[in-house]
Amino acid sequence: MSVLPFQAVPNGPLLRARGVTIEYPAGDAIVRATHDVSFDVWRGDRFVLLGPSGCGKSTLLKAVGGFIAPCAGSLELDGRAIAGPGRDRIVVFQEFDQLAPWKTVRQNVMFPLLAGKTPKREAEARALHWIEKVGLSRFVDAYPHTLSGGMKARVAIARALAMQPEILLMDEPFAALDALTRRRMHEELQVLWDEVRFTMLFVTHSIEEALVVGSRILLLSPHPGRVRAEINSHQFGLHSAGGAEFQAAAERIHGLLFGAEAAVPQRARAVRS
Numbered sequence: 183m184s185v186l187p188f189q190a191v192p193n194g195p196l197l198r199a200r201g202v203t204i205e206y207p208a209g210d211a212i213v214r215a216t217h218d219v220s221f222d223v224w225r226g227d228r229f230v231l232l233g234p235s236g237c238g239k240s241t242l243l244k245a246v247g248g249f250i251a252p253c254a255g256s257l258e259l260d261g262r263a264i265a266g267p268g269r270d271r272i273v274v275f276q277e278f279d280q281l282a283p284w285k286t287v288r289q290n291v292m293f294p295l296l297a298g299k300t301p302k303r304e305a306e307a308r309a310l311h312w313i314e315k316v317g318l319s320r321f322v323d324a325y326p327h328t329l330s331g332g333m334k335a336r337v338a339i340a341r342a343l344a345m346q347p348e349i350l351l352m353d354e355p356f357a358a359l360d361a362l363t364r365r366r367m368h369e370e371l372q373v374l375w376d377e378v379r380f381t382m383l384f385v386t387h388s389i390e391e392a393l394v395v396g397s398r399i400l401l402l403s404p405h406p407g408r409v410r411a412e413i414n415s416h417q418f419g420l421h422s423a424g425g426a427e428f429q430a431a432a433e434r435i436h437g438l439l440f441g442a443e444a445a446v447p448q449r450a451r452a453v454r455s
């Protein structure tokens with residue numbers, strides 16, 4: 183019998199999570215961070231994991247990044263089991279001091295490309311391309327300590343996108359920024375996405391941010407995180423923030439997360455917005 187080489191499932195979801203349960207050892211005990219979480223992320227999705235502090239959002243993101251393994255369930259990217267970190271998944275954290283302080287903006291963006299053996303000329307061209315896309319061309323030779331928080335956020339995004347990952351993993355990337363800068367970053371992320379259509383898995387505990395940033399939102403219950411509902415939110419954006427429909431969606435999400443509906447464990451439901 184001939185064995186066919188593995189092939190990715192055409193037209194399937196890019197990221198498939200099935201029954202993901204993740205536990206941490208904590209002394210003699212075990213902390214269950216997520217329980218039986220399933221979801222699909224399709225190419226071009228801006229998929230948000232939303233839930234209260236401690237519901238396992240970052241844990242799920244780290245598992246997708248390949249930094250921790252589920253104790254039950256499966257995670258697949260493009261049909262292949264996630265078995266460890268890979269260049270197809272790049273994480274952007276909220277600590278922008280992940281930028282090397284002794285490297286310029288250009289050098290910071292080039293660094294992971296060079297580490298991945300991209301030829302220097304190509305690495306520089308790609309770095310300059312993405313630095314321009316995030317509006318920092320004038321700052322290519324600046325050092326991180328001379329940049330504002332928003333500018334550092336943009337460098338981190340440029341560095342991630344320059345790697346051309348299959349999926350960008352963003353863990354509350356704007357949480358440390360002031361409200362005005364965060365709003366600006368939401369705008370810029372939207373402009374970038376409109377142009378590039380990258381796939382994004384975005385973690386936040388802010389309902390408003392989830393609605394503005396996301397095209398689909400997975401609501402997770404408090405500790406351990408279980409899927410409460412999945413919501414379409416592509417119709418919302420900064421233009422609709424504060425409007426009646428936006429407020430109604432935000433209130434419904436709040437009810438699902440914290441209200442009477444949240445008290446009764448329930449299976450995942452598709453909720454139309």
Ligand SMILES: Nc1ncnc2c1ncn2[C@@H]1O[C@H](COP(=O)(O)OP(=O)(O)OP(=O)(O)O)[C@@H](O)[C@H]1O
Nearest residue numbers: 206208213215234235236237238239240241387405
């Ligand atoms: N390294 C660890 N060891 C033990 N327990 C952990 C570890 N990391 C996370 N946890 C626990 O797992 C649960 C989920 O944590 P996680 O950071 O994923 O939640 P979160 O939803 O991202 O929270 P936040 O919004 O506050 O960042 C929490 O109860 C947390 O205390």
